[in-house]
Every structure is written in C-alpha cells, then in structure tokens.
Amino acid sequence: MSLGHPDDVEAFRRLVLERSGLILSAEKDYLLKSRLEPIARAEGLADVAAMLRQVRLAxxxxxxxRCIDGMATHESFFFRDATPFDQLRETILPQLLAARAQTKTLRIWSAACSSGQEPYSLAMLLMEERARFADWKIEILATDFSQPILERARTAAYSEFEVRRGLSDQRQARWLVRxxxxxxxxxxxxNMVQFRNHNLLDGMATLGRFDLILCRNVLIYFxxxxxxxxxxGIAACLNSDASLILGSAETVVGLAGAFEPTPGLRGVFRVKEGQRAAA
Known part of the structure; x- marks a missing residue:
C-alpha cells in the first residue's frame, strides 16, 4: 500500500511525533490511509500522496x-470504565472533602479530554454529590491538543448512540435535554466545565495546580x-495530597520516579512522600 513518496510519509511521521507525541510506525500505514483519505477528499486533493507532499513542503x-488532528484517536464515552468513577465517589472525593474543608475549593483536570464525555461525566458525578459540595468552588478544566475536537466538546451535543454508550436511563433523564x-x-x-486548547508536549506550567488529574488512555500512544x-509535568501540577488517575492499561512503573500507586485503588497514583516537599 503506497501513501506516496517515502520522504513525504516519513516527514509526516516525524511531524506527528513532534507535535503530538503519537508514534506512527510503518505497521500503522493502514491507519494513515483510513484517516487521511477523508481529509484529502474534503480538501479537494487528488489523493493522500498529494496531500502529504503539501504537508512536507508547508x-x-x-x-x-488538520492532518495531525486527524491522526489522533478520539475514542471516548461517558463514564468510561466504571471503576475510576466508583473510586472517585467512594474514596477519593470523600478524602478531598475532608482535606479541603477549610478552603472549600476543588480543581480537577481532564487531560486529553477528546469530545468531552469524560469531563462531563465528572461534572455529572459532582452534581449527584452536590449535597457534600453545596457551597464549594469547583473547577473542571478539560484540555485537548485538537481544536476541532474541542469545538465539538463545547457544543455539548451527542448522538443517541453516544448517549446510550455509558449513560443509564436515569442519568439520561436527569442530565440531558433532547x-x-x-x-x-x-x-x-x-457550565461546570472549562475547555482549553493545550498540548501535553508543551508543558503544564501555565495550567496551575490541581487536586485531581485524569490522564487516561493517553500515555499508551507515547x-x-x-x-x-x-x-x-503532571507531578509538578499536583497538590501534595492530590491524585492522578491513569487508564486501566497504563502505569507509572519504570517511567516516573515521582509517583507511587495508591494502595487499594486501581489506576490511582500519588506523588511520593519524598517528592511532596519539593513540589
């Protein structure tokens, strides 16, 4: 399967890696073809080869x-993998409730939020627990490097298929409007969610500090x-007693010396005691 001149294809692979961190090996040429062909048609170009030539030149x-955005995997659905949300309700949020009792503030970051289902799921969960947080100031920041997918998330509009993929009938009736x-x-x-264009590769110093960060199903592509x-970078953004939640297939083992698993919780990590003072 030819995607065009090898120099054009290799230049695009390097560009995607540099801008997004995504690794596109030769074994994923089928992915390049399937995701770039619709863009080539929409741009009025003859084929993917002609488009990649233009991308290499400019x-x-x-x-x-647009081509880089097209290569990102925007798979997302409401309350994806119920375990993290159960752990939030039963353990993490009660701990934060006690720890932030004086300030009554809570900042949460949904990194690589895609089309918005994760941050909106967080907002629904917090609304369902609002008796605990009645007079709190809660901020949910949702970021993604793709501007088109963020624009879609801001519309807060979803198809029936997307709605039924993760939302119970009760939640549909309570939190959705036809x-x-x-x-x-x-x-x-x-209104609980703020969306912002942000690339994880650009650093996180401008985002501030958080009490909870979800960065799920992102690291597997790096x-x-x-x-x-x-x-x-995430460790530097977390308050000393805050938590990081990764995807079910992700871990910090062998990658980040700042983190350690939280006992009894799956996919939840804390900054190590020795690193907290430095943070």
Missing amino acids: PGARLAQ DGEMFRIAPEVR DPATKAKTLD
Missing part, C-alpha cells in the same frame, strides 16, 4: 495541523521518553 500550514436528533448536556452540568516527561 509543515506550519493549516493543512498540516434537541432534535441530538441530546445536549444540561446547562448546570455544561514512547517511553515522552511518557516520562509527561508524568514529570
């Missing part, structure tokens, strides 16, 4: 960024060096 142009063939997130939930750098 890597800073809009077309190049809008033609789509469903929209209720305003009180939508090489070890990029994983370690990303985890170091």
